[in-house]
Amino acid sequence: MNAPVQHAQNLKFPVLDNVLQVGGMSLIRLAERVGSTPFYAYDRRLITERVAQLRAALPADIHLHYAIKANPMPAVVQHLAGLVDGFDVASGGELKVVLDTVMPPENISFAGPGKSERELRQAIAAGIVINLESGRELERIVMIATETGARPRVAVRVNPDFELKSSGMKMGGGPKQFGIDAERVPELLARMKTLPVEFFGFHIFSGSQNLKAESIIEAQINTFELARRLAAHAPGTVRLLNLGGGFGIPYFPGERPLDLAAVGENLAALMPDARRDFPEAEFVIELGRFFVGEAGLYVSRVIERKESRGQLFLVMDGGLHHHLAASGNFGQVIRKNYPVLVGNRVEPEGEAQSASAVGPLCTPLDVLGDRMNLGHACEGDLVVVLQSGAYGLTASPTAFLGHPAPVEVLV
Ligand SMILES: *Cc1c(COP(=O)(O)O)cnc(C)c1O
Numbered sequence: 001m002n003a004p005v006q007h008a009q010n011l012k013f014p015v016l017d018n019v020l021q022v023g024g025m026s027l028i029r030l031a032e033r034v035g036s037t038p039f040y041a042y043d044r045r046l047i048t049e050r051v052a053q054l055r056a057a058l059p060a061d062i063h064l065h066y067a068i069k070a071n072p073m074p075a076v077v078q079h080l081a082g083l084v085d086g087f088d089v090a091s092g093g094e095l096k097v098v099l100d101t102v103m104p105p106e107n108i109s110f111a112g113p114g115k116s117e118r119e120l121r122q123a124i125a126a127g128i129v130i131n132l133e134s135g136r137e138l139e140r141i142v143m144i145a146t147e148t149g150a151r152p153r154v155a156v157r158v159n160p161d162f163e164l165k166s167s168g169m170k171m172g173g174g175p176k177q178f179g180i181d182a183e184r185v186p187e188l189l190a191r192m193k194t195l196p197v198e199f200f201g202f203h204i205f206s207g208s209q210n211l212k213a214e215s216i217i218e219a220q221i222n223t224f225e226l227a228r229r230l231a232a233h234a235p236g237t238v239r240l241l242n243l244g245g246g247f248g249i250p251y252f253p254g255e256r257p258l259d260l261a262a263v264g265e266n267l268a269a270l271m272p273d274a275r276r277d278f279p280e281a282e283f284v285i286e287l288g289r290f291f292v293g294e295a296g297l298y299v300s301r302v303i304e305r306k307e308s309r310g311q312l313f314l315v316m317d318g319g320l321h322h323h324l325a326a327s328g329n330f331g332q333v334i335r336k337n338y339p340v341l342v343g344n345r346v347e348p349e350g351e352a353q354s355a356s357a358v359g360p361l362c363t364p365l366d367v368l369g370d371r372m373n374l375g376h377a378c379e380g381d382l383v384v385v386l387q388s389g390a391y392g393l394t395a396s397p398t399a400f401l402g403h404p405a406p407v408e409v410l411v
Pocket of ligand 1 (some may be wrong): 205286
């Protein structure tokens, strides 16, 4: 046989007659159905399976919340509304998307520094939980509460005094723009006692994109401990304990999926004490990419095969303007290839041949696959970037160079 397709071991989509199958049909037919390239496709079955996999691995009373910034496409969010226990939003725009679903407001939280007065007013009117990011934000919430007579639900987002080790993105520990430093939280909680807000609990989110179960386990142990210390100062019962998330997905060669069973076993061991110490709390794990990342594809068509000084380029109609992360320019330190394959010609007929899949933009950054086994692609073929269901379209500079936006479909 030829060199195997890269990352075939992680391939979540079936291959039939050498053609990728998406949503129960061949990619060729799906492209016809969509009507134009490039496009994003998200597979609802894979999203559903992912939620079921989490439910099976984690204790039954761990609630699952979806952080919609990973993929805020309304159809995806509507689909997840029937599967998860809550949503986390990070803007007024995202709030609108989740309020259009059946999710009850008490299961929706709003995190993020720099919430505008308008966003705070909307959140308070909606009755959702505001994850408080600073003492100053509390003052602004109290002003609105006093004026409107509302009693906003507030959970304190804590910037923990520990880190989530080996995370793709650290969002807690050390100086951070997120949350309130753990050592300053007791004073803030004391202040809250006399204010017209409803204390809801804690939000302790330490990081993102982690594939090491040991690191997540350590962070979860530290999170419960920190929550216990802080709860001693709480102005009311803790009704919400958001333990953060950080569950990563494999993107690059050599990365292995997170050992979910190990994370689940550890949580199961921690829960008896947690239930005793927080008898009225809902325990929440908040995830974005883990729900949707592996369920999504970005599909571009090869416009031209071009050879330059011994290197083959596949010039495609899609590129970094739609998928910044796959170009390596969304938080990667050293550029690595996302898994990419030729969707309508998965295995080469002859010898595997190297090619770089590049976009149409006039910048050398516009590379979606750098020297991969894609050289058997012909003009008109469909090049697929896998692991593209999270931080794809909405994390990309779509206005750059003025190409049309891609279609998104949920299949
Ligand atoms: C971005 C973010 C998430 C989602 O992160 P993923 O890596 O996609 O799971 C969850 N919670 C908060 C507070 C975030 O900022």
